[in-house]
Amino acid sequence: MVISIRVLTPQRVICSTTADEVVLPGLTGQVGVLDGHAALITALDTGLLRIKLDEKWTPIILCGGLAEIDRNRVTVLVNSVEELVSVELNEATRQLEKAAEEIEIAETSKDRLDAADELKKATARLEAINYLS
Structure with a gap:
């Protein structure tokens, strides 16, 4: 059997498809979902959602949210996603590197939190490029 997955933002449906496997960026680490997974609701961190179908991975960069898993259905509700538009490895x-430097020079807690979020997005971008190449 396959897993049904939907990724939604407040503005639109990002994707509605099927998958053999899904990997979510949970707050405490990655959450892998296979056919028949136990029911679960989990908070998501900024990071890379990966959808595997027919031995091919599709990456989507998520910016926080929630996921509901119920046996063969995954619903992902996120604040926003970042589109992967021709970003090269370099x-x-x-x-x-710039995001890591920003954390080093951050003066306030808010600046550190913003820089940490940018670092997570930059890391997810790099991971996504590796999956696409």
């Missing part, structure tokens, strides 16, 4: 690596 550029993604540069963005990751």
